[in-house]
Amino acid sequence: MTSTMKLKLDKAGKLAIYEVDDAAVDDDPFDDPINNVARLRFHSDLRYPSVIDVRTGTANFAAVGYQQRSVQVATLFAHGLGGTPMVMGQCTLDGYTVPLGGSVPHQISSTGGGFGRWFKLTADVTNVYLRMFAVTPWNTGLASPINAMSVDWKVYVTDFTAEGPAPGLGSDTRHVRMDYHRITARRGAFDTDKAYFRSGTGAGTFPVCKGPTMDCQGFTNPYGNITALPWRFKVNGYVQGVNSYTGAIDAPFTAVKLE
Amino acid sequence: MPLSMSGRKIVITRDDASVAFDTDEGLFTAFDFFEGSLVLPQRQAVSDENGPQTVIDVNIDHAIGSCHPNADTCIGMMRSTWTGIDESVFGSVWTQTCGSYLDMIGFVGQDGDSIANADRYLAPRAFGFYTFRAAGGSFWMNERVAIRAWRPGSPATWTFTRNQCTIDYRIYVGLYV
Numbered sequence: 447m448t449s450t451m452k453l454k455l456d457k458a459g460k461l462a463i464y465e466v467d468d469a470a471v472d473d474d475p476f477d478d479p480i481n482n483v484a485r486l487r488f489h490s491d492l493r494y495p496s497v498i499d500v501r502t503g504t505a506n507f508a509a510v511g512y513q514q515r516s517v518q519v520a521t522l523f524a525h526g527l528g529g530t531p532m533v534m535g536q537c538t539l540d541g542y543t544v545p546l547g548g549s550v551p552h553q554i555s556s557t558g559g560g561f562g563r564w565f566k567l568t569a570d571v572t573n574v575y576l577r578m579f580a581v582t583p584w585n586t587g588l589a590s591p592i593n594a595m596s597v598d599w600k601v602y603v604t605d606f607t608a609e610g611p612a613p614g615l616g617s618d619t620r621h622v623r624m625d626y627h628r629i630t631a632r633r634g635a636f637d638t639d640k641a642y643f644r645s646g647t648g649a650g651t652f653p654v655c656k657g658p659t660m661d662c663q664g665f666t667n668p669y670g671n672i673t674a675l676p677w678r679f680k681v682n683g684y685v686q687g688v689n690s691y692t693g694a695i696d697a698p699f700t701a702v703k704l705e
Numbered sequence: 706m707p708l709s710m711s712g713r714k715i716v717i718t719r720d721d722a723s724v725a726f727d728t729d730e731g732l733f734t735a736f737d738f739f740e741g742s743l744v745l746p747q748r749q750a751v752s753d754e755n756g757p758q759t760v761i762d763v764n765i766d767h768a769i770g771s772c773h774p775n776a777d778t779c780i781g782m783m784r785s786t787w788t789g790i791d792e793s794v795f796g797s798v799w800t801q802t803c804g805s806y807l808d809m810i811g812f813v814g815q816d817g818d819s820i821a822n823a824d825r826y827l828a829p830r831a832f833g834f835y836t837f838r839a840a841g842g843s844f845w846m847n848e849r850v851a852i853r854a855w856r857p858g859s860p861a862t863w864t865f866t867r868n869q870c871t872i873d874y875r876i877y878v879g880l881y882v
Contacts, residue, residue: 451715451728463715463728480736483775486882487715487728493735495780495877513826517795530799532782548804549794549834559829564807568798579794581812584826608782608799608875612738627720629708638717638725643733643780645881656778658836659804664851668758675829675851681804697804700731700778700881705723 451487459621461631463488490621490632493613495532496640497704499525499603501574510563510580510592518578522601525574529607533574534704535567536652537599542684545653545699546576546599548660551679551686553592559583559672560688563592567601571609574601602704605640644703653682653699660687661695731881733780736773737844740875743767745848748833748867752854761852766838766845772878774842779803781876783837788869802837802876805849809833809867813856830855831865839878846872 448468454476455461464475465485475482479489505520525531535546544550546567554562563580576599580592606613616634623630630637643654662677678687681697709716717726726732745767750759785808786797793808800806811831833850854865 449713451710451713453710453715465728480773483734483773483880483882486734488726488732489734493738493877493879494732495735530782532780532799532801534801534803545804547801548836549807550804551807559812559827560810560832561812561826564794564810566795566798566800566807568795568800570799575798577795577798579810581810582826583812584814606781606875606877608784612740612875613877624708629717629725638719641725643881644724644727645731645733654778654780655804657838658847660807660834660836660849662832662834662849662851664762664764665760665853668752668760668853669855670828670857672828674853675832677832679805698777702733703724703730 455622459490461490461622462486490636494636494642495604495606496637496642497602498605498640500600500705501603502600505576505597505599507578507595507597509594510582512582512591513584514580514582516580520576520578522574522576522599524572525569525603527603527607529609530569530571532604532606533567533569533601534604534654535599535601537565537597539597539684542682543652544681544684545655547655554686554688555583556687556689557673560675560677562686565597574603641705645700646703647701650703650705651701654702655681655697655699657698658695659697661691661693663691663693666690733778733879734882735877735879736776737770737878738876739769739844739878741769742874743769743846743872745870745872747869748850748852749864750852750854751862751864752856753862758853758855761850763848763850765848767848769844769846771842772839772844773880776839776878776880778880779837779839779844779876779878781874783872783874783876785835786871786873788871790868793870802874805834805836807834808870809850811865827857831867833867835872837874837876844878
């Protein structure tokens, strides 16, 4: 099949971009996008979470001594939105670009029971935070204490919030607008001034996971034994966990551009 | 804002030459939206130094709904709120759902039980995390919890509890098309 991209806009404001066979041009993806995803590239009836701000910086965390559970909260920035936004992010740990999705372990004592620290990217109605939780062992025979650390981060703030009605159409009076500097569709809900989750390769991408980043094999012994809980975290080559783990966790992800 | 249309490819670039849209890339497209709460029951292990030692090993997929059969990505937000005493790792905070969320990690003696100081933070006894998934037309959340109540020394009986907790979520489910 020799194919061409077709852009169609109807009088009701429905806009779609899809692949068609040059020899048999049809509008199936326009009329029924859900059942024609293989040829679909964009459809104004569907929803596209978007990025409206990108920030970078460095967060600093203090050392944690032995026999402690410690939570430290670094306020990264005020987002200035009217709700709690979904935030995506990445950081640099041990030379790896690690997505701040789920909870991210670091400096885990692989032979000492899983002591170490965990990072978590969160938000509330005012700020975006990087939280660090650390739990440390009883003495130096098990693992090192948690070092002071600076974490380089990059955060993407989306237009998707925890409060309010479910995401829907925008509030523009026109279905589609096209001018020299900007294109909008779905009454402004899709807007080329924003960035969208685009899969790609090479520089500027980072992994957005689409499955578990951790696996745990349960307790192998009800008593003692500091290595009795095998678990592992693995994303894009970055590995943390306990050496007694024997599974094969390796988080599936899509390399994504968000700018 | 150049709009380039040339046969097999449509590209929109912004004034700064960055790409806003390119048909050669996949665009995350949400076919379904889910909003609600899951209530997870208490999980508790009980141990007797001279008797039975219970070990909790929960690995449950909590079904939430049906989604597009090709959907494999869950992009959204969740938070975990424990009933009663909250000993969760990060507390009740909104976070995003691309990956596994650690909600519980416990070690011997961390909660102030009266054991010898040298035994405090000696070994793990609890680990729990959640992961949202979509595949084969189904959307669910996996609960993975491992608990043992072992403690060295007396008293002989000890319990370790993950209280009932509520998982609130607002999540787009879709795929890159």
